[in-house]
Amino acid sequence: MSNTIEYKGYIGSVEFSEEDGVFFGKVMGIRAMVSYEGENAHDLVEDFHSAVDSYLETCAAEGIEPEKAYKGSFNVRISPELHKQAAITAAARQMSLNSFVESSIAQAVRTGN
Structure with a gap:
């Protein structure tokens, strides 16, 4: 069992709210807030795909380059x-x-x- 999903190179988290009875998540590794939800696993995956597609369409319409998650460069703070x-x-x-x-x-x- 995994707590992540992937679509078009984007990784999304999978969480569950017992209080609301809904699965939810967000695209990880980018600054933009791309979130999704669903009442079951199938709906969650569909909404994740729609959210990623919508993000990419918005970037294209605004003429901006979509962020790529985990591009291979990061800063680490150590002693x-x-x-x-x-x-x-x-x-x-x-x-x-x-x-x-x-x-x-x-x-x-x-x-x-």
């Missing part, structure tokens, strides 16, 4: 000591700090740690 240790470790492995961080994240994602 100065961890930054120093990561840079030293990367240098010892003859890697850039960026390559070291990328491989470390990939390993953590693969192992679930």
Whole structure:
């Protein structure tokens, strides 16, 4: 079971409000607020697709480039000591700090740690 859905490269969250008896979510990884809801899974997916399509249509009509989620660049804030240790470790492995961080994240994602 997954708590995300995907359409046209956009990832959406899936949540449930017991109080309202409705599934809902929002597109993740972009600044624009694109939300959707449905009384059941089928309706939620349909409204998600409609919300993404509407977002893309609005961007096209306004002549703006739609945001792409998870474009491969992000800022991370860590302690100065961890930054120093990561840079030293990367240098010892003859890697850039960026390559070291990328491989470390990939390993953590693969192992679930």
